[in-house]
Amino acid sequence: MINSSKSVSLTSKTVQTGFSMNKNITLQDIAKALNISASTVSRALTDSYQIGAKTKKLVLDYAKQHHYVPNRMARGLKEGKSRSIGVLVCSIDNNFMAQMLDGIDQHCSERGYQIIIMQSKELYEQEKANVDLLYASGIDGLLISPSYQTVDFSHLTHLQELGVPVVLFDRLSKHIDTHKVAVDNFKGAYDATMHLINNGYKKIAHINWDTELSVATKRFEGYKQALEDSGIKLNNDWIKFIDTTNAETLTLQLDTALQELMDFRPSPKAIFTATDLISTKCLALLHKRGYSVPKDIALIGFSNTDLADVLNPSLSTVHQPSFEIGSLAAQQLLSLINGKDTNSFQTILLPTELQIRASSQPKN
Amino acid sequence: MINSSKSVSLTSKTVQTGFSMNKNITLQDIAKALNISASTVSRALTDSYQIGAKTKKLVLDYAKQHHYVPNRMARGLKEGKSRSIGVLVCSIDNNFMAQMLDGIDQHCSERGYQIIIMQSKELYEQEKANVDLLYASGIDGLLISPSYQTVDFSHLTHLQELGVPVVLFDRLSKHIDTHKVAVDNFKGAYDATMHLINNGYKKIAHINWDTELSVATKRFEGYKQALEDSGIKLNNDWIKFIDTTNAETLTLQLDTALQELMDFRPSPKAIFTATDLISTKCLALLHKRGYSVPKDIALIGFSNTDLADVLNPSLSTVHQPSFEIGSLAAQQLLSLINGKDTNSFQTILLPTELQIRASSQPKN
């Protein structure tokens, strides 16, 4: 089905680089040039009351003219702050994560903070190593969405003890006490399941991620609660937990799970899927197996893909305010860094949005 | 069609943080504790020949025991290097970009370099401001995919003059002389167009991005060349350039363009779309307008979405090796930073991969 056409074009030209190795202009350079002391220059640039108006103007003009830009290392060394924050996530290559990172970046860069992004690739050891690296690089704070392997949070509490505030986002844990930002996964799952029930479905399967992370467990609970509130008995044969670590495992396990579900009697008439990857992959596999959605089986799932509308059929989703999660988490962290609210930690759960499309329509 | 259910749950607990404000242990701390000089400690840690074996062991043990980690600011200040590189892109929230960033990150973090990602949001002024910020933060090098507004590259050549190497990726320009990494857009477009022709299509429209960037122009050229090589005359009424800066403008302009194409007589029987967003959005809009793909009109386009298989119909794409673009660009930059190849610049064009699915199948 896939026709691969390969070719390499390598063009190269040989040119003199001619780097002139212009060193940055420093405070002392300005001081020397204007025959004043470096401290005066420093104060002039920070608009200190101790400096006269003419001197200030002189310095400012010279600085602007010579494109002076303070050395971040020197300043960081002196102040013990770097004006940078670490962002540690499982993977950057993921639509939902990219949206959250966008929110983080926007909030931080507007406030003069730089972000250093690192990936744990869902590995606990990698996560620990990255925390060490980030600490060494002098971050003022850490935003983290822990790996799914992470059960021991001592690397993070230790960071807190070292004076580096930590904020959890997307994936929360009760094993660390700090600000936390995510969506209300329980309610999102409850709403999705309820929507299926309201559309006349009673035999509802559930496919979730095989992890202890609250993201997954809360969604499972929301599903169960919706069934219970509607007087529908839970059927454990309709509930599947699968390993989503890598794409192949996911596909294989999901395919098996779907087969088991469809072959089981009585078979479910709808599925609520708990993660982005499971939801879209599920649609693909059902399609491949020749099932018609929602005629043979209805589908709704957590997903933030922009392409939900274009899928076949268009996919009903529980949509998360990803950008807002990121920017709120960043806001919480910066307020910790700047010494506010340090004696009371919040857990903020944002509402999800039910986006109803074709895949969950009633059978009629 | 979209039923929005909103709710906010805010739970909060009040807890003592008890940050103990443990300062990092420094070289001097170790020196004082062991009654030796700081320089000895420094040398012991870097395994210098000038230090005796017992002293080395003493220092190393003490350092490990007390979790010594060198202060990156101090080291950076002294060495004039930060072991961090700047990555300046138009937007992080984009599947293709996230994949490239993944490649960059992997290559860099394996070699002890941190990446600082900033977004220009397609704004030239923002790009310039970010370059200044990155320079101020002491980056050792810059990876950049310029904004579509960027025609003046003096902010980048200036950076080179200051001794900071620059590498272009994905979006190239002839206005700066340096290493460049992207795909062979001409060949990718040529192959896609040729594929349509081989499938019996002769009336082939083209929708491209309204920019001077080589990404767009090369793809246009590839399209034209394929037509020419097949003896098909170019029809300018079938060629549309649209503004993709924001989602709404894109949708609006694309919708108009499609209407014009389909209403024109003779009407095209296939479309080759030049960017990810245009390709997927095009499919969505054709679907919405009730056209059947490929029956009414065939479609193939540049796109790196993982969901191409699940789309309705599955979308034939020109796929780019995004991860490889990123990691190769990073490799080129690090080699510049480490003083290799500074007098000969390369442009590396990776091959694209034609992924043929349902949307470009022959009519019968």
Place this chain on the structure above:
DNA sequence: AATTATTACTAAAACAATTTAGTTTACTCA
């Protein structure tokens, strides 16, 4: 025994900024 090498260390400078603790100078007021 005197000279040279080698080993194993140290003091102090350098990096670029901020900050502490003053020092001038000019001016006010009794």
Place this chain on the structure above:
DNA sequence: TGAGTAAACTAAATTGTTTTAGTAATAATT
């Protein structure tokens, strides 16, 4: 006139690391 004070500046210390230049002490060579 002389004390007091505000304004406008500066020298030097500080931050943590690396590096230069140099010092002892021991070992090897003549």
